Structure formats: C-alpha cells, structure tokens
Amino acid sequence: xxxxxxxxxxxxxxxxxxxxxxxxxxxxxxxxxxxxxxxxxxxxxxxxxxxxxxxxxxxxxxxxxxxxxxxxxxxxxxxxxxxxxxxxxxxxxxxxxxxxxxxxxxxxxxxxxxxxxxxxxxxxxxxxxxxxxxxxxxxxxxxxxxxxxxxxxxxxxxxxx
Amino acid sequence: xxxxxxxxxxxxxxxxxxxxxxxxxxxxxxxxxxxxxxxxxxxxxxxxxxxxxxxxxxxxxxxxxxxxxxxxxxxxxxxxxxxxxxxxxxxxxxxxxxxxxxxxxxxxxxxxxxxxxxxxxxxxxxxxxxxxxxxxxxxxxxxxxxxxxxxxxxxxxxxxxxxxxxxxxxxxxxxxxxxxxxxxxxxxxxxxxxxxxxxxxxxxxxxxxxxxxxxxxxxxxxxxxxxxxxxxxxxxxxxxxxxxxxxxxxxxxxxxxxxxxxxxxxxxxxxxxxxxxxxxxxxxxxxxxxxxxxxxxxxxxxxxxxxxxxxxxxxxxxxxxxxxxxxxxxxxxxxxxxxxxxxxxxxxxxxxxxxxxxxxxxxxxxxxxxxxxxxxxxxxxxxxxxxxxxxxxxxxxxxxxxxxxxxxxxxxxxxxxxxxxxxxxxxxxxxxxxxxxxxxxxxxxxxxxxxxxxxxxxxxxxxxxxxxxxxxxxxxxxxxxxxxxxxxxxxxxxxxxxxxxxxxxxxxxxxxxxxxxxxxxxxxxxxxxxxxxxxxxxxxxxxxxxxxxxxxxxxxxxxxxxx
Ligand SMILES: Cc1ncc(C[n+]2csc(CCOP(=O)(O)OP(=O)(O)O)c2C)c(N)n1
Ligand SMILES: [Mg+2]
Numbered sequence: 075x076x077x078x079x080x081x082x083x084x085x086x087x088x089x090x091x092x093x094x095x096x097x098x099x100x101x102x103x104x105x106x107x108x109x110x111x112x113x114x115x116x117x118x119x120x121x122x123x124x125x126x127x128x129x130x131x132x133x134x135x136x137x138x139x140x141x142x143x144x145x146x147x148x149x150x151x152x153x154x155x156x157x158x159x160x161x162x163x164x165x166x167x168x169x170x171x172x173x174x175x176x177x178x179x180x181x182x183x184x185x186x187x188x189x190x191x192x193x194x195x196x197x198x199x200x201x202x203x204x205x206x207x208x209x210x211x212x213x214x215x216x217x218x219x220x221x222x223x224x225x226x227x228x229x230x231x232x233x234x235x
Numbered sequence: 236x237x238x239x240x241x242x243x244x245x246x247x248x249x250x251x252x253x254x255x256x257x258x259x260x261x262x263x264x265x266x267x268x269x270x271x272x273x274x275x276x277x278x279x280x281x282x283x284x285x286x287x288x289x290x291x292x293x294x295x296x297x298x299x300x301x302x303x304x305x306x307x308x309x310x311x312x313x314x315x316x317x318x319x320x321x322x323x324x325x326x327x328x329x330x331x332x333x334x335x336x337x338x339x340x341x342x343x344x345x346x347x348x349x350x351x352x353x354x355x356x357x358x359x360x361x362x363x364x365x366x367x368x369x370x371x372x373x374x375x376x377x378x379x380x381x382x383x384x385x386x387x388x389x390x391x392x393x394x395x396x397x398x399x400x401x402x403x404x405x406x407x408x409x410x411x412x413x414x415x416x417x418x419x420x421x422x423x424x425x426x427x428x429x430x431x432x433x434x435x436x437x438x439x440x441x442x443x444x445x446x447x448x449x450x451x452x453x454x455x456x457x458x459x460x461x462x463x464x465x466x467x468x469x470x471x472x473x474x475x476x477x478x479x480x481x482x483x484x485x486x487x488x489x490x491x492x493x494x495x496x497x498x499x500x501x502x503x504x505x506x507x508x509x510x511x512x513x514x515x516x517x518x519x520x521x522x523x524x525x526x527x528x529x530x531x532x533x534x535x536x537x538x539x540x541x542x543x544x545x546x547x548x549x550x551x552x553x554x555x556x557x558x559x560x561x562x563x564x565x566x567x568x569x570x571x572x573x574x575x576x577x578x579x580x581x582x583x584x585x586x587x588x589x590x591x592x593x594x595x596x597x598x599x600x601x602x603x604x605x606x607x608x609x610x611x612x613x614x615x616x617x618x619x620x621x622x623x624x625x626x627x628x629x630x631x632x633x634x635x636x637x638x639x640x641x642x643x644x645x646x647x648x649x650x651x652x653x654x655x656x657x658x659x660x661x662x663x664x665x666x667x668x669x670x671x672x673x674x675x676x677x678x679x680x681x682x683x684x685x686x687x688x689x690x691x692x693x694x695x696x697x698x699x700x701x702x703x704x705x706x707x708x709x710x711x712x713x714x715x716x717x718x719x720x721x722x723x724x725x726x727x728x729x730x731x732x733x734x735x736x737x738x739x740x741x742x743x744x745x746x747x748x749x750x751x752x753x754x755x756x757x758x759x760x761x762x763x764x765x766x767x768x769x770x771x772x773x774x775x776x777x778x779x780x781x782x783x784x785x786x787x788x789x790x791x792x793x794x795x796x797x798x
Contacts, residue, residue: 084415087364092356099357129542136539142361142381145415 076105077131078150078157078227081120084143085111092141093120102126102134106159106224117145121226150227154234157227160199162187163209166216167194175215182208193218236406240368240399241266244332245274247375247407253303255279255294255667257287261307263334263347266399279667279696282688284311286660288318289686291329293661295322296647297622298668299452301382302329308336309347312393313354317654319389320358324651325473326450328387330378337397338366352393360388365395368403373411380411385418386537387450418536422553427561430508430532430549434562435569437506439582440466443489446473446650447511447535449643453556454478456563457510463566465578466508467586469497471518472635473650474511480639481619486586487595490518491786492632495593496586498784498792501526503585510534511555514544515651516788524791534558595636596798597783604753606630606705606776610637612756613675613703616764621673622647622665626658626682628712630705632782634677656685659702663689666698673701673764680706680733690743693769701763702771704736707778715781719796740771749773 083089090109097104105123112119124134131149138147150157167175172194179186179196182204188195198208202225209217238246244267248256257279260268271278281287284306291302306315312333322329336345352364361381363374378390434440448457454477461468461484468478469489478485487494489501501507507529512518519525522544530548533541534555541550551558597607610633613621619641625631625648640646647665649657662676676683683704693700705711710728717725737747746768750759756774763770784795 087366088352088356091353095356133539133543140537140539142413142416 075127076123076125078155078225079122079124079135079138080148080150080227081122081138081144082112082146083118083120084145085116085118086143089118089143092143093122093138096137096141097124100133100137102130106222108224108226121224123225148229150229154230155227156230157201157225158199159202159205159225160197160223161205162195162197162221163212163217164193164195164219165212166192166218168192171215175212178208178211184208237402237404239266239270240371240394240401240403241270243371243403243405244375244394244399245270245276247372248276248303249274250407251375251379253301256303256305257281257290257294257664258305259284259287259307259311261311261334261347263308263311263336263396264305264394264399266396267305267334267394278305279663279692281660281692283686284314285318285656286663286686286689286692288315288329288331289321289654289657289660290664290667292318292322292327293624293647293664294668295327295329295664296661297644297665299644301379302327302664304329304331306331306333307347308334308351309349312349312351316354316358319355319391321649321652321654321657322389323358323360325649326387326446327389328382329389330382331389331391333391333393334399335364335393335395338395339397341395351391355391358389359391362391362393364393365398368398368401369405371398371403372405372407376408376411377413381416385416419552420536420554420557422534422551422558422561424561426549426551427558427565430551431562431565431569433506433530433532433549434464434508434566438579439504440464440506440508440579441500441504441529442466442468442478443501443507443509443512444468444470444474444477445510445512446471447555448474448477448559449511451511451536451554451556452643453510453554453559454643456556456559459563460508460559460566463570464575465583467500467583469493469500471512471515471650472648475635475646476640476643479641481641486590488635490792491520491788492636492782492784493786493792494590494595494636495784495795495797496590498786498795499589500586501529502793504529506530506532508532508534510559513540516544519544519792520786521789521791524793593784593797597780598798600777601753604750604756604774604776606633606707606774606780607637608753609703609705609756609760609774609776610634610677612760614638616757616760617673619645621645621675622662622669624648624658624662624665624674624676626676626678627653627655628679628682628710629707629715629780629782630677630679630682630711632712633705636782655679655682659683659686659700660689662700662702663693663698666700667696675701675703678702678704679711680704680708680730680736681710687739690740690745690769690771694744698769699767700769703760703763704771704773705776706733706736706773707776707780708733709778711780712782714779718779718781719785720787736771736773745769745771747771747773749775751775
C-alpha cells in the first residue's frame with residue numbers, strides 16, 4: 075500500500091542524501107519526494123510517498139526516525155489529510171483540438187500558463203486521482219511533456235473519526 | 236579561548252577524557268600532529284589506517300569507552316572504511332577524525348580529496364564535515380555523545396586543514412542537547428509486567444542474550460534472571476560473555492555454528508527472552524521456522540531492531556540493563572522468597588538429554604593438531620582469564636565454541652561484518668587498554684595476513700599480544716563451504732604460499748613459535764603465554780577440519796550437520 079510520510083528534518087547539507095541513501099541502501103521505494111523549507115529556521119519538510127506492506131512501512135518510519143538529522147516523522151495515512159500535487163502538462167493543441175482542451179481545462183479548474191500555435195501548457199493542482207483523470211483525458215491529444223511536484227500533504231484541522 | 240583549530244580539537248579531546256588515539260599522519264592533519272605531543276594523550280602509530288580503527292574498536296569493546304582515531308584525508312580516510320563498517324555493524328562506539336583538504340578546495344578534486352562523509356554515510360551512526368570553525372567544539376561534543384549513547388556506533392568528523400591551522404575563538408560545551416536525537420532508556424512498565432506474566436507462565440523458557448547486554452553492562456541482571464528462575468541461556472556471538480560460559484544453565488552459542496542443544500532449545504522453547512539481539516540471519520536460520528512455538532519478548536534499545544526480521548509478541552524498547560532491572564524488580568515482587576530451583580526441571584532435563592546426545596565435540600587425534608584442541612588448551616592454561624580476539628572464519632567459530640567466556644568484554648570479534656584482519660589490531664587496542672592482561676588473537680593463516688604489518692606496532696610499543704595462528708593452509712571456512720556445498724571445488728582457497736610465520740615474527744622483532752604435533756601444543760602455548768613480548772604461534776593444524784555443528788545457510792536451525 076502507498077503511504078505518505080511527512081518528514082521534518084534539520085536543513086543541513088547532506089540531509090537529502092541521508093534520507094535518499096536510507097531508501098536505496100535498504101531497498102525501500104520512493105514514489106515521490108518533495109522538499110522545501112518550513113516556517114521554522116533551519117528546518118525543511120520532506121513529503122515522501124512510498125510503498126510497502128505494514129512491516130516495511132513500520133521499518134521505513136523507524137529507520138527515518140533513527141537518522142540523527144530527522145526531527146519528526148508522521149505517517150499521513152494514519153490521520154485525515156489534505157493532499158495536493160501540482161503538475162505542468164504540455165499538450166499538442168492543433169486548431170481543432172484547442173476548443174476541447176480548453177473545455178477540459180475549464181472543467182478541471184486548471185490554468186493555461188503557456189501557449190504557442192501548436193501547443194498548450196496547463197497547470198493543474200489536485201489530489202492524485204484528479205491528476206490521473208486529467209492526464210487520461212489529455213492523452214488522446216498527445217502529451218509532449220509532464221513535470222510533477224510530487225505530493226505535499228497536511229493534517230486536517232478537524233480530525234473527524 | 237582563542238587557539239588554533241588543532242589545539243581546540245586536542246583541548247576538546249582532553250576535556251572529553253580521551254587518553255589514547257590510534258592514528259597515522261599525513262598532510263591534511265599535520266597541524267594536529269604538530270600540537271599532539273603537547274597534550275596528555277597517548278598516540279599509537281599504526282602501520283595501516285584500517286588497523287587504527289580496529290584498534291580503537293578493540294579498545295572500545297574491551298573498556299566500554301569511546302575509541303578514537305586520527306587519520307589524514309584521501310587514502311588515509313578511505314583506508315578507515317572497513318574498520319568503520321565493522322564497528323557500525325557491531326554497534327561499537329568510536330570517533331574517527333579524518334583530515335580534509337582546505338575548505339576552498341573542497342569539490343575541486345584537490346590532491347588527496349575524497350568525500351569521506353559521503354562514503355561513510357551508510358556505515359556511520361552519524362558524520363560531520365566541519366565547515367564553520369566556531370562549531371568545531373560543539374560538533375566534537377556531539378560526536379562523542381552520539382557515539383556512546385543509545386545504540387552505540389561510529390561517528391566520523393571530517394576536519395578541513397585550514398580550520399585546523401587557523402585561530403578560532405571557542406569554548407568546549409559542558410553538555411549537549413539535540414532536538415532530533417533522544418535515546419530512550421527506560422522500559423515501558425506495562426510491557427515489563429506483560430513480559431513477566433509470560434515468563435512466569437512459561438513451561439519451556441529460554442534466555443537469548445546478545446551484544447546489547449554487554450554494551451549496556453546488563454550481564455549481572457541477566458545472570459540474576461537466569462539463576463533465580465533457573466532459565467537456560469544461549470547467546471549470539473556478540474553476546475558471549477554476557478553469561479558465564481561455565482554455568483550449568485549455559486547452553487552454548489546459537490545459530491549456524493551454535494550447539495545442538497541451543498538450537499534445539501530455541502526450536503522447542505515456548506517463551507524466548509531475547510535481550511539486545513537483532514536476529515541476524517546467521518542466528519535465526521530460515522526465518523519461518525525460527526522459534527516456531529515460542530512467544531518472543533524482545534528487549535532492544537533500537538526500535539528498528541524490533542520486528543525487522545522476526546515477529547515479536549512483547550517488544551520492550553529500552554536499554555537492556557534498565558529493562559532487565561525492571562524485570563528483576565517485577566519478578567522479585569511476585570515470587571517473594573519462593574524457592575524456584577525445581578522450576579522448569581523437566582525442560583532442563585530434556586535439554587541435558589539433547590546435550591548428552593550431541594555435545595560439542597570433534598574427532599581427537601594424537602598425530603595431527605586439532606584446532607579445537609588448541610582452543611581447549613588455551614582455556615585450560617588461562618582459566619578463561621584473558622581477552623580473546625578473533626579473526627574471521629573457522630578460527631573465529633572454534634574460538635567461540637571451545638573457549639568459555641566467563642565475563643563480558645572478554646571476546647572481541649567482528650560479528651556483523653565478519654572482517655578478516657580485525658583480530659590482531661583489535662588485540663592491540665585491548666592490550667593498550669589493559670597492559671597487564673593476557674590478550675590473545677585467535678587467528679587464521681589467511682586473516683592474519685590482512686593486518687600482519689601491525690607486528691611493527693605491537694613490537695614498538697611493547698604490547699605482549701599473543702597471536703595464535705590456526706594454520707590450516709586454507710581459507711578454511713570458504714573451503715568448508717566448497718567441500719560441503721560446491722563439490723570440493725577448492726577454487727582460490729588453498730594458501731600454498733604462506734610465509735614462514737616464525738621467521739616473519741622474528742623479522743619484526745617479535746617471538747615466533749611453532750607446533751606441529753599435538754604433544755607440543757601445551758608447551759608452546761605455555762612459553763608464549765609466559766613471554767612478555769609480542770608472540771606469534773604458528774599452530775600447524777589439520778588442514779581439512781570442519782566446524783560443526785553447522786546449519787547450512789538458509790536452512791532451519793533444526794537441520795544441523797553434526798560431527
Ligand atoms: C576481508 C574479508 N575478505 C573475505 C572474507 C570471506 N571469508 C570469510 S572466512 C574466510 C577464510 C578465512 O581464512 P583463514 O583466516 O585462514 O581462517 P580459517 O577459516 O582457515 O580458520 C574468507 C576468505 C572475509 N570474511 N573478510
Ligand atoms: Mg586458514
């Protein structure tokens with residue numbers, strides 16, 4: 075099963091390679107990884123999407139906590155969260171296709187961020203299902219390039235059970 | 236205080252209580268070596284940096300203190316890697332200081348530059364590159380704290396030359412606190428109660444001790460538990476010495492070359508108290524048939540050890556000593572003054588019967604020296620009052636099986652990494668720590684050649700280490716596998732061109748002895764043990780002797796090949 079892990083780390087040189095090295099060295103899988111500074115000085119937040127059975131996920135979390143530079147690890151699968159990912163998609167948009175693509179952009183509430191006579195670049199934000207659906211729909215026009223941020227996640231303020 | 240970086244480093248080491256450093260100089264650490272003679276720290280110059288790390292490791296294992304290493308950048312640093320990985324696998328506290336090129340040159344492929352922090356990231360508990368001179372004292376403090384606390388391990392500190400050479404204003408901090416590192420020592424008392432419930436209900440309990448018991452000095456508590464409840468004890472290689480090897484409750488080591496009775500015991504136990512172990516594959520054999528009918532209580536300070544390899548019924552994440560102490564208190568409350576000596580009697584009878592049926596043994600000989608006989612004789616002559624180090628291979632397993640370890644920190648052996656070449660430099664480290672004790676490296680003819688150059692070190696510093704080479708002219712353990720599982724295809728394991736170890740010893744200024752017949756063994760060992768010098772004993776032993784019992788790799792512990 076996929077798990078999203080929120081990993082708060084000391085922002086110091088090498089911290090990314092400590093975390094990445096742990097995954098590669100122990101044969102764990104990183105599906106996506108996002109890193110950026112937090113509000114607090116000298117700390118960064120990593121959002122790691124990984125995959126494994128219960129025992130593997132338990133090991134991954136424990137191994138992460140064991141790293142001296144890791145401050146906190148939360149398995150976001152154990153709480154209610156908001157998860158979002160941003161994606162940029164460059165798609166073929168010859169005359170006839172343009173209108174249909176723009177309609178899809180509208181329905182998915184995405185944005186057009188770049189246009190040329192033959193292509194449109196779309197920016198979309200959402201959870202993974204929404205983005206997968208969007209990619210599927212755009213497929214037939216010919217997707218030329220994709221760039222994704224990987225998931226970022228946050229615990230919801232209200233944890234309704 | 237305002238001083239040169241090198242002086243700050245040494246001042247900090249002094250304040251940390253460091254008495255001994257093992258090292259080897261070079262351009263990047265020349266500033267440190269320049270200052271070193273002015274400090275009350277004894278430096279031992281080795282002949283290869285790997286040996287410096289093993290020596291610091293041996294010093295740490297023998298004393299429980301942190302071992303310290305100082306080497307130069309580039310090749311000096313890379314030569315330490317095997318030693319660091321060895322210490323890492325066995326959770327040994329050492330701090331390794333490596334020189335680094337000046338900060339301005341880092342990343343430019345400068346002369347003798349290597350990214351040692353990158354290289355050792357997966358085999359250190361933590362490591363540092365000092366970039367900011369002001370942080371030097373704090374980093375040193377953290378390095379020692381991290382190395383010795385929690386689950387101990389090696390820490391590396393990389394020191395750019397310009398920082399060592401320049402004037403810095405700094406104070407050595409009195410204490411450390413790291414928000415992201417707070418080892419947890421106290422056991423959860425609920426878990427302890429549950430464990431005691433389980434232990435007192437058990438019919439066939441077994442104590443299974445590992446290196447964690449020794450690291451935490453929990454051997455007294457473990458021994459109390461075993462003797463009070465009359466529970467039999469087995470141990471991993473790393474746990475030998477945690478419980479007296481001459482006690483009637485002692486079953487011998489467990490695992491691939493464990494005793495028949497220990498492996499049968501774990502196969503039939505209904506409760507296993509596993510303290511300070513990590514269930515390595517050499518110990519468990521095939522996982523799905525490991526301790527099939529047992530509930531497992533697992534005590535370890537490292538949460539990652541728990542449920543990594545085997546299912547656990549009652550995990551206790553804590554320092555072994557603290558957890559065993561809590562078990563003791565809880566058990567004392569419950570049993571009051573009851574006499575428990577009859578408890579588990581039928582279980583112990585069964586174990587005794589197994590042991591009588593298949594004791595640890597070997598085919599004796601009057602013609603050729605049996606390696607096991609050498610170890611037995613060593614035990615007889617020393618009465619167990621010695622620090623034994625081992626190399627790796629058959630020699631290591633015979634040393635584990637046939638010597639009785641009566642106290643913790645008397646067997647120093649590379650368990651996790653299995654590093655040939657470990658034993659001799661580790662013996663040097665132990666002898667440095669205990670100049671008056673008998674320190675013996677039980678060696679193989681292959682392994683000893685991996686760090687034989689340290690004879691120069693031992694002789695120079697008058698360290699009377701005894702190297703007993705079980706010389707079978709083979710990389711014996713690999714040959715044994717080839718014999719048993721690869722059709723006797725002795726590919727690249729026959730050491731046909733060994734040097735004359737006696738002459739070699741003499742060339743270095745050590746004493747050399749040789750025995751070729753069983754009748755000579757005792758005398759030769761006596762002479763070496765009596766000598767105040769570094770001694771090499773070339774024991775010309777049976778060439779194709781095998782280590783038994785043996786559980787083939789991947790088989791379950793009940794599938795033992797016996798003598
Ligand atoms: C550095 C290193 N290289 C290779 C091995 C693989 N290995 C394990 S035991 C062994 C044979 C050791 O030979 P020797 O020291 O003569 O010991 P014996 O088994 O004959 O007692 C080898 C090559 C190892 N453990 N360590
Ligand atoms: Mg050999």
